[in-house]
Amino acid sequence: xxxxxxxxxxxxxxxxxxxxxxxxxxxxxxxxxxxxxxxxxxxxxxxxxxxxxxxxxxxxxxxxxxxxxxxxxxxxxxxxxxxxxxxxxxxxxxxxxxxxxxxxxxxxxxxxxxxxxxxxxxxxxxxxxxxxxxxxxxxxxxxxxxxxxxxxxxxxxxxxxxxxxxxxxxxxxxxxxxxxxxxxxxxxxxxxxxxxxxxxxxxxxxxxxxxxxxxxxxxxxxxxxxxxxxxxxxxxxxxxxxxxxxxxxxxxxxxxxxxxxxxxxxxxxxxxxxxxxxxxxxxxxxxxxxxxxxxxxxxxxxxxxxxxxxxxxxxxxxxxxxxxxxxxxxxxxxxxxxxxxxxxxxxxxx
Amino acid sequence: xxxxxxxxxxxxxxxxxxxxxxxxxxxxxxxxxxxxxxxxxxxxxxxxxxxxxxxxxxxxxxxxxxxxxxxxxxxxxxxxxxxxxxxxxxxxxxxxxxxxxxxxxxxxxxxxxxxxxxxxxxxxxxxxxxxxxxxxxxxxxxxxxxxxxxxxxxxxxxxxxxxxxxxxxxxxxxxxxxxxxxxxxxxxxxxxxxxxxxxxxxxxxxxxxxxxxxxxxxxxxxxxxxxxxxxxxxxxxxxxxxxxxxxxxxxxxxxx
Amino acid sequence: xxxxxxxxxxxxxxxxxxxxxxxxxxxxxxxxxxxxxxxxxxxxxxxxxxxxxxxxxxxxxxxxxxxxxxxxxxxxxxxxxxxxxxxxxxxxxxxxxxxxxxxxxxxxxxxxxxxxxxxxxxxxxxxxxxxxxxxxxxxxxxxxxxxxxxxxxxxxxxxxxxxxxxxxxxxxxxxxxxxxxxxxxxxxxxxxxxxxxxxxxxxxxxxxxxxxxxxxxxxxxxxxxxxxxxxxxxxxxxxxxxxxxxxxxxxxxxxxxxxxxxxxxxxxxxxxxxxxxxxxxxxxxx
Numbered sequence: 011x012x013x014x015x016x017x018x019x020x021x022x023x024x025x026x027x028x029x030x031x032x033x034x035x036x037x038x039x040x041x042x043x044x045x046x047x048x049x050x051x052x053x054x055x056x057x058x059x060x061x062x063x064x065x066x067x068x069x070x071x072x073x074x075x076x077x078x079x080x081x082x083x084x085x086x087x088x089x090x091x092x093x094x095x096x097x098x099x100x101x102x103x104x105x106x107x108x109x110x111x112x113x114x115x116x117x118x119x120x121x122x123x124x125x126x127x128x129x130x131x132x133x134x135x136x137x138x139x140x141x142x143x144x145x146x147x148x149x150x151x152x153x154x155x156x157x158x159x160x161x162x163x164x165x166x167x168x169x170x171x172x173x174x175x176x177x178x179x180x181x182x183x184x185x186x187x188x189x190x191x192x193x194x195x196x197x198x199x200x201x202x203x204x205x206x207x208x209x210x211x212x213x214x215x216x217x218x219x220x221x222x223x224x225x226x227x228x229x230x231x232x233x234x235x236x237x238x239x240x241x242x243x244x245x246x247x248x249x250x251x252x253x254x255x256x257x258x259x260x261x262x263x264x265x266x267x268x269x270x271x272x273x274x275x276x277x278x279x280x281x282x283x284x285x286x287x288x289x290x291x292x293x294x295x296x297x298x299x300x301x302x303x304x305x306x307x308x309x310x311x312x313x314x315x316x317x318x319x320x321x322x323x324x325x326x327x328x329x330x331x332x333x334x335x336x337x338x339x340x341x342x343x344x345x346x347x348x349x350x351x352x353x354x355x356x357x358x359x360x
Numbered sequence: 361x362x363x364x365x366x367x368x369x370x371x372x373x374x375x376x377x378x379x380x381x382x383x384x385x386x387x388x389x390x391x392x393x394x395x396x397x398x399x400x401x402x403x404x405x406x407x408x409x410x411x412x413x414x415x416x417x418x419x420x421x422x423x424x425x426x427x428x429x430x431x432x433x434x435x436x437x438x439x440x441x442x443x444x445x446x447x448x449x450x451x452x453x454x455x456x457x458x459x460x461x462x463x464x465x466x467x468x469x470x471x472x473x474x475x476x477x478x479x480x481x482x483x484x485x486x487x488x489x490x491x492x493x494x495x496x497x498x499x500x501x502x503x504x505x506x507x508x509x510x511x512x513x514x515x516x517x518x519x520x521x522x523x524x525x526x527x528x529x530x531x532x533x534x535x536x537x538x539x540x541x542x543x544x545x546x547x548x549x550x551x552x553x554x555x556x557x558x559x560x561x562x563x564x565x566x567x568x569x570x571x572x573x574x575x576x577x578x579x580x581x582x583x584x585x586x587x588x589x590x591x592x593x594x595x596x597x598x599x600x601x602x603x604x605x606x607x608x609x610x611x612x613x614x615x616x
Numbered sequence: 617x618x619x620x621x622x623x624x625x626x627x628x629x630x631x632x633x634x635x636x637x638x639x640x641x642x643x644x645x646x647x648x649x650x651x652x653x654x655x656x657x658x659x660x661x662x663x664x665x666x667x668x669x670x671x672x673x674x675x676x677x678x679x680x681x682x683x684x685x686x687x688x689x690x691x692x693x694x695x696x697x698x699x700x701x702x703x704x705x706x707x708x709x710x711x712x713x714x715x716x717x718x719x720x721x722x723x724x725x726x727x728x729x730x731x732x733x734x735x736x737x738x739x740x741x742x743x744x745x746x747x748x749x750x751x752x753x754x755x756x757x758x759x760x761x762x763x764x765x766x767x768x769x770x771x772x773x774x775x776x777x778x779x780x781x782x783x784x785x786x787x788x789x790x791x792x793x794x795x796x797x798x799x800x801x802x803x804x805x806x807x808x809x810x811x812x813x814x815x816x817x818x819x820x821x822x823x824x825x826x827x828x829x830x831x832x833x834x835x836x837x838x839x840x841x842x843x844x845x846x847x848x849x850x851x852x853x854x855x856x857x858x859x860x861x862x863x864x865x866x867x868x869x870x871x872x873x874x875x876x877x878x879x880x881x882x883x884x885x886x887x888x889x890x891x892x893x894x895x896x897x898x899x900x901x902x
Contacts (some may be wrong), residue, residue, distance in 0.1 A: 132889070218473055300723040
């Protein structure tokens, strides 16, 4: 079997396993874990949004929590004030996050390298402080809550998120749809542009690519992913809180993306899964598990900058060629996601 | 705004000026290059050659002056817009998409030229693009390395790949910045042959330090010094000009 | 009313000078090693905790104050060797490594020192009348001492061989290497110095703030604002920006919500990043 074939088979197995979760876990009396898997799926979209920027266009954003928060509030506020229900709230959340990203991105993507990371944090901090002080609207730290929403009414039967299985499958459906779109985009001519900009922005411009527009498009799409993640999390937790807009949330998403492997489509899903499962298991016995998360982060960057996805592709090489990759060049696309080393100037295009 | 029959003029530069702080890197430079000629620009380090290329390709904004390519004014446009108007360039430090394969590199350039940016259709499904990619790779002789990652190519092959990228937009004007810099003798010979071949269908301007190469390929030479044009002529005229000898060629072994 | 405004402005000045010291540490690390140290705020936090613990165990704040920068320097050297140097080649990822380090520092302090916020008694008691209100003597001392440390640092940078080397590496590492400057060692020392300055800032600030594992989170954005608005790598600019920002936030706080002041400062920072990435105080050219 070819490497691509194995990968395709693995995706099918993964999807089957995810579909089986609510059927299998209760047999072991661990229904609690259904919600954990749902949470992993939701947060993995935030990691995917970091991955789209870092792994595919080479921009490290430390502010994706902003779009997560906007998606969260978009969903919560539209449900509370307009009664738009699950699908309406999801749409409002995603669109609101995209609008926010379109505004912030128009200036943020003029910067690259460290400057981009800083300005994304700054924007998220500004909105975080604003949301914290706009208590009447956002509820600040305490947040605002609402009831479980209905997903579908079929012949008099109402399927609502109050039912654990309905909630799980709804989340799985939306998340799978997002990943399918992501996969489509990165294989498309637009995805080709993304990777050109990641690899070499100067050469990209010199083959006729509008680098600014390409980065901007990616930024808005990443905002949509983060917004979907936030909106889903609002429906899952039935509330929205400004505390999720803090930069630590963004930082966690970056960690998940890197542990999973930036530049691979599903790597961040596994990174998110690994660290959330780790949290659930360890935090029960050791209060200070975050210390270990910090250590894991440092160790991954030091010893396995390609993350879990890198380990997987090495494994594939062994399986298909029967030997470990002899001379994988250091700058393979799934290798350490590289921002251009210090660009001559900080502004590009525009 | 075009003035007069420029069909025979490949590149026209008018009063081009660029200052960096107190230094005038390109100082009111004007020239016209005829089509179907292989032109070379030479000059000592710091003469302003690469800055001139950067101004033409739009990577640096000019303080003053205009640039026309085949009569079309490209002054003030952004690099990607200039590329779409048929001006390509290579860089002194060879610049390709090193994490991508040769085919992916060229595909990127072809798709950019075709203006393809659909977010939905798989990039591999564009038949016409694939055909063009194969053609371009064959044109520079890299077919055996089609699926090699660019970072694994030899230096000379990277230079050829860069030329393939530059040819993807079917350029009317190709600017080559020290195309053989860093190459061994055999690689240089191959590259020179390739440049000659390309110059039969595309107008080429090259910056080069290797005098042997310049005198072998160029129909006409422009000598720059201190941001201005010092002399211009055929290789024979340039090598016999006392002015040029003094300013630049100084060392006899370079003049050959 | 105006006495309150003045008091807040003076408070801002005191904090501004302390933050200038911390931000200067961040700035030299950035300028020399090209890394964004997200753990820098936690070094400040570590300084407040260590000075409190040492004061309790030795019985003297002054002895603790003298020891903290030495400990900070040592901590910086060790971390540079263990974590920074191995990952420095992936410049973009150092933000991630230092974010991991930040988690480890916060959680490490929480695990050992505890999560309970504490207050520390001021080592100098008493107040003096200032613009009509009684002002803590220690705060005046803190400001003066921070200012003294800033001056000492600039003297060190311009008048000593090591300082000259640091400036040389900042300016052009390749030439510095060619001239025989031990660049690797200078990088390590700079990281140690930057860390020491953050811990020292913490030690000075400990008696006028709460001591807990989370204080670095609040300090970090402020330090970054000072570094960015002052101009990345522009050390004098960093100091000026830290003082101006703190006084500004102090004054705005006297009329409105402190959050508004923070939002305005952050807005200013974004504008500076976009329009004058080399800082408010840089000349017209680079």
